[in-house]
Amino acid sequence: xxxxxxxxxxxxxxxxxxxxxxxxxxxxxxxxxxxxxxxxxxxxxxxxxxxxxxxxxxxxxxxxxxxxxxxxxxxxxxxxxxxxxxxxxxxxxxxxxxxxxxxxxxxxxxxxxxxxxxxxxxxxxxxxxxxxxxxxxxxxxxxxxxxxxxxxxxxxxxxxxxxxxxxxxxxxxxxxxxxxxxxxxxxxxxxxxxxxxxxxxxxxxxxxxxxxxxxxxxxxxxxxxxxxxxxxxxxxxxxxxxxxxxxxxxxxxxxxxxxxxxxxxxxxxxxxxxxxxxxxxxxxxxxxxxxxxxxxxxxxxxxxxxxxxxxxxxxxxxxxxxxxxxxxxxxxx
Numbered sequence: 001x002x003x004x005x006x007x008x009x010x011x012x013x014x015x016x017x018x019x020x021x022x023x024x025x026x027x028x029x030x031x032x033x034x035x036x037x038x039x040x041x042x043x044x045x046x047x048x049x050x051x052x053x054x055x056x057x058x059x060x061x062x063x064x065x066x067x068x069x070x071x072x073x074x075x076x077x078x079x080x081x082x083x084x085x086x087x088x089x090x091x092x093x094x095x096x097x098x099x100x101x102x103x104x105x106x107x108x109x110x111x112x113x114x115x116x117x118x119x120x121x122x123x124x125x126x127x128x129x130x131x132x133x134x135x136x137x138x139x140x141x142x143x144x145x146x147x148x149x150x151x152x153x154x155x156x157x158x159x160x161x162x163x164x165x166x167x168x169x170x171x172x173x174x175x176x177x178x179x180x181x182x183x184x185x186x187x188x189x190x191x192x193x194x195x196x197x198x199x200x201x202x203x204x205x206x207x208x209x210x211x212x213x214x215x216x217x218x219x220x221x222x223x224x225x226x227x228x229x230x231x232x233x234x235x236x237x238x239x240x241x242x243x244x245x246x247x248x249x250x251x252x253x254x255x256x257x258x259x260x261x262x263x264x265x266x267x268x269x270x271x272x273x274x275x276x277x278x279x280x281x282x283x284x285x286x287x288x289x290x291x292x293x294x295x296x297x298x299x300x301x302x303x304x305x306x307x308x309x310x311x312x313x314x315x316x317x318x319x320x321x322x323x324x325x326x327x328x329x330x331x332x333x
Contacts, residue, residue: 107239114244116146117234120304127170128308136170140177143304146233147181156181175309182305189231189302190313193295194322196224201288201323205281217287221245224291225298232302248297285323292318 071093079086120142127135147153159180167173203216225248226241292315
């Protein structure tokens with residue numbers, strides 16, 4: 001066997017390689033697009049058809065009637081056979097119905113709290129658009145009533161009471177209310193958004209199970225929206241939380257905000273870089289960024305005053321702080 005390099009002579013009429021004629025290299029890895037959050041948005045914003053609503057309403061009504069009649073017949077026959085045991089079961093059923101009634105009243109109270117936030121928000125927008133100082137003072141009074149029982153807003157309400165008489169324009173008065181009363185609440189709400197974005201990004205990156213990222217994104221977003229509402233005084237029940245979540249996602253889909261773009265460019269750029277190393281990490285960053293965008297929308301929906309004096313939260317900044325918290329937590333573990 002000959003040692004050294006082997007030279008192969010090509011014929012003069014052999015075709016020359018043309019770089020322009022080369023076939024493009026296909027990228028088998030799809031770009032990170034936040035598929036989990038896209039599915040969550042479609043699921044949360046989907047409205048059931050009228051036929052489906054009638055179906056479930058009639059089905060629940062029939063089941064309720066049948067169960068009620070069966071329970072009545074069972075208790076009546078049990079009282080005849082054993083009065084003591086029958087009365088015990090009757091008392092348990094009455095207590096159960098009482099618990100259901102309390103739960104229903106709590107749901108109604110939750111809807112009332114959300115309506116109060118929405119009414120204050122709409123009144124503030126009217127005062128800003130008309131520059132009506134009297135309307136702005138009524139908004140500030142409503143804001144004080146809304147947070148009168150909360151100790152975490154006492155300092156801000158006291159500063160507002162001391163300075164509001166010196167402000168003689170609507171924009172300035174509402175801006176003072178934002179800076180004194182709502183600024184601490186904004187910081188708490190943004191921490192909730194950062195925690196949710198961190199959780200969604202982490203699970204998407206490290207859990208390879210199918211649908212695990214979708215389930216995590218859905219539960220994390222539901223919990224985030226509920227906690228944001230609680231921060232601003234609109235603590236909602238189970239039905240209220242789902243309705244608020246659907247409102248937020250419907251708004252985002254209608255405005256095309258559940259997509260990669262706008263203020264997500266910085267975050268998604270980081271996701272694109274990470275996707276070259278690990279597709280799961282890139283997808284995690286994008287899902288975290290989309291979760292942060294949902295959180296910002298929830299803040300805008302639940303906040304009693306629109307953003308004027310305070311700067312609207314940046315999705316890129318929220319995701320950056322969330323990822324910094326993630327990596328610092330890994331470094332300490």
